[in-house]
Amino acid sequence: MKRSSGILLPISSLPSKGGIGTLGREARRFIDFLHEAKQSWWQILPVGPTSYGDSPYQCPSTFAGNPYFIDLDILKREGLLKKNEIDDITWGDDPMYVDYALLYEKRGPLLRKAAIRGLKRDDPGFESFKAENSGWLQEYSLFMALKQSFGMVSWTEWPDEGARMRDPETLDRCRQQLAGEIEIISYIQYLFFRQWNDLRDYAHEKGIGIIGDLPIYVALDSADVWAEREFFQIGEDGLPDKVAGVPPDYFNEDGQLWGNPLYDYERMKQDGYGWWIRRIGGAARLYDVIRIDHFRGFESYWAVPYGETTARNGEWIKGPGMDLIGPLKGWFRDLNFIAEDLGYPTDEVKQLLADSGFPGMKVLEFAFDEKLESTDMPFRHKPGCICYTGTHDNPPVKAWEKIAEPSEIKIAREYLGLAKGQDLSEAMIRAGMGSVAELFVAQMQDWLGLGKEARMNTPGILGGNWMWRLLPGQLDKKLAAKIARMTKLYGRSEEECQKSV
Numbered sequence: 400m401k402r403s404s405g406i407l408l409p410i411s412s413l414p415s416k417g418g419i420g421t422l423g424r425e426a427r428r429f430i431d432f433l434h435e436a437k438q439s440w441w442q443i444l445p446v447g448p449t450s451y452g453d454s455p456y457q458c459p460s461t462f463a464g465n466p467y468f469i470d471l472d473i474l475k476r477e478g479l480l481k482k483n484e485i486d487d488i489t490w491g492d493d494p495m496y497v498d499y500a501l502l503y504e505k506r507g508p509l510l511r512k513a514a515i516r517g518l519k520r521d522d523p524g525f526e527s528f529k530a531e532n533s534g535w536l537q538e539y540s541l542f543m544a545l546k547q548s549f550g551m552v553s554w555t556e557w558p559d560e561g562a563r564m565r566d567p568e569t570l571d572r573c574r575q576q577l578a579g580e581i582e583i584i585s586y587i588q589y590l591f592f593r594q595w596n597d598l599r600d601y602a603h604e605k606g607i608g609i610i611g612d613l614p615i616y617v618a619l620d621s622a623d624v625w626a627e628r629e630f631f632q633i634g635e636d637g638l639p640d641k642v643a644g645v646p647p648d649y650f651n652e653d654g655q656l657w658g659n660p661l662y663d664y665e666r667m668k669q670d671g672y673g674w675w676i677r678r679i680g681g682a683a684r685l686y687d688v689i690r691i692d693h694f695r696g697f698e699s700y701w702a703v704p705y706g707e708t709t710a711r712n713g714e715w716i717k718g719p720g721m722d723l724i725g726p727l728k729g730w731f732r733d734l735n736f737i738a739e740d741l742g743y744p745t746d747e748v749k750q751l752l753a754d755s756g757f758p759g760m761k762v763l764e765f766a767f768d769e770k771l772e773s774t775d776m777p778f779r780h781k782p783g784c785i786c787y788t789g790t791h792d793n794p795p796v797k798a799w800e801k802i803a804e805p806s807e808i809k810i811a812r813e814y815l816g817l818a819k820g821q822d823l824s825e826a827m828i829r830a831g832m833g834s835v836a837e838l839f840v841a842q843m844q845d846w847l848g849l850g851k852e853a854r855m856n857t858p859g860i861l862g863g864n865w866m867w868r869l870l871p872g873q874l875d876k877k878l879a880a881k882i883a884r885m886t887k888l889y890g891r892s893e894e895e896c897q898k899s900v
Contacts, residue, residue, distance in 0.1 A: 400688070400735055400758070400837050404891040405440025405610065406433060407791065408843040409455075409855065410468050411497055414871045418490025418506075419497045422594040423470025427601055432874050434605040436882035437892040441602065442610040442840050444791060444855075446595070446685060450618060453499045453865050454856075456657075456692070457618045459543065462535040462681045464591030466510055467502055473594060479513035495852070496866040514586040528589045534677060535622070540584040541570070542622035544577040553620040555637045563637060565625070595685065606893065610737070610840075611686030613679075615693040616643050616659035624660055630667050630674045631660040641702040644710035645693075648742055651859035654701075654710030661702055664719045672726050679727055683734050691757075694738035697723060698751045724755050737785050737838075741765075744774075758837055763827050764789045764799050767811040776814075777830045786836035788827050788845045791855040795844035796824040798851035824848050832889035839891065846882060847873060 413420025413429060420426070433441055447458030448465045455465075474480040488505050491498035517525070529536060542554070549557045561569025574581065602609055617623045619639065624631055633639055643659040667674055682689050698720055703713035738757040740748060752759050761784050766775035773779070780786060788796055800808055800823050808823075815826040824845050831839040844853040844867075856864040886892045 402891055403439035404839045404886055405438050405442055406843050407442040407840050409444040412868050414869045417471050418502055419467050421470035422468050422598045423473050426598055430602050430605050430607050432879055433607050435879040437886040440608050440610050445612050452861050456614045460539045460622045461617050461678055463539050463588055466587050467506055469590050474513045479516050495868055510587050514583045517586055525589050536585055538626040539622040540581040542625055543584050544580040554625045608687035610688040612690050612692055613682050615696045619660050630663055632663050633660055639705050642705050644703045645701050655859045656710040672723055676730050679731055688735040690737040692739050694740050695748045698748045720751055721754050758783050758785050761786045763831055764793050767807045769806045777834050780834045780836050782835050784836045786831045786834045786839045788831055788841045792858050794854045795849050796827050797848055832885055
């Protein structure tokens with residue numbers, strides 16, 4: 400990856416008339432904005448279906464796309480929806496925030512109408528899509544059809560033991576009984592991937608690559624665990640003995656109790672890590688660069704007894720390390736990865752990062768401690784790393800300035816040479832732009848100088864996350880020109896990179 404820069408903005412945060420960002424016109428406008436601003440990358444969050452807590456990190460499938468992101472206006476142009484069917488729905492009172500409860504209630508019925516109409520057409524593309532994605536689509540569609548028939552409760556609570564425990568005769572019967580619903584669910588996935596591929600092609604035409612996030616774990620209530628539970632530390636009753644999380648840290652004194660089932664790496668090794676190879680292959684169809692969330696979990700992972708209410712009483716267990724990463728690099732030689740190596744950077748984690756050859760991350764909001772020892776300090780950055788003002792788990796800089804330790808803010812302002820009253824957000828961006836880091840990424844909120852109202856996620860807090868959205872008109876040519884000028888000034892634009900070759 401050459402010296403470059405990009406902007407972090409989730410798909411859900413795009414403006415739209417449909418209550419949440421989609422893969423339609425506003426996504427293309429944002430790509431145009433990135434192009435005008437001389438950016439090379441658009442970083443997004445996972446694009447899978449959201450479930451528990453509306454989190455994109457708790458999906459019912461690691462392969463499926465989020466139906467909420469399907470653009471309704473495109474469906475209208477294709478004759479799959481009617482104008483009044485879209486216009487008659489109100490998607491919430493505040494365009495700055497996603498109303499997930501309203502989406503859950505209203506978006507599904509609309510997409511079902513579109514799918515039913517689409518299935519009546521003789522569309523060879525749908526048949527090709529099903530054939531190309533048979534490795535995951537059949538199980539996902541059956542899983543979701545069953546889940547709907549059982550009132551959307553977790554598969555571990557399904558009243559039909561045969562369906563819960565995957566008795567072959569029961570599953571054959573369910574496939575026949577739910578055949579119509581399975582086709583509808585599959586067709587909605589077809590709509591997502593068709594729109595996604597068109598959008599990704601448009602981004603590439605504009606010289607924009609897409610950086611996607613890959614959660615290290617998958618949700619317990621997912622088709623992945625239900626269909627292939629032999630690769631997870633799951634008991635005969637379908638429940639895990641221990642679950643994933645992280646110990647108390649900078650974000651939360653109780654740690655973070657994620658609740659995801661842990662992998663059975665010994666069983667995966669016997670399969671040549673085929674599950675992981677399939678998973679990375681699915682992500683490679685979506686993204687140009689994959690950011691592996693919680694990379695340190697490959698070295699050792701925090702295991703918490705199932706049933707605990709916090710992550711305090713866990714233990715570190717050795718992970719697969721290069722035994723897994725090596726085969727992944729062998730299979731995906733042309734794919735770039737970013738290792739999210741934040742939190743507990745032990746010598747073993749540092750060694751694994753070095754052995755992997757993946758670039759690690761530096762976060763400027765973590766840089767300015769009193770001892771001046773943080774490796775996130777811009778002068779300590781090394782070529783090849785990836786620099787961020789903050790990630791989706793951090794507040795925007797303007798909000799961070801109000802909640803961080805006063806000593807940190809004092810050091811930050813002194814380091815960045817700011818007089819009283821001067822803007823810290825822009826100064827942090829300049830520090831990242833000027834870093835030797837291979838890639839610099841800023842949250843869109845920091846370019847706009849937004850505060851706590853625009854925070855995307857507060858780790859360890861359930862509810863109120865993943866909601867912030869851009870308002871129409873917030874991104875204009877003046878801001879694009881400002882970003883472009885700074886990008887060129889710090890040698891991160893395409894033309895400046897070509898001059899340095």
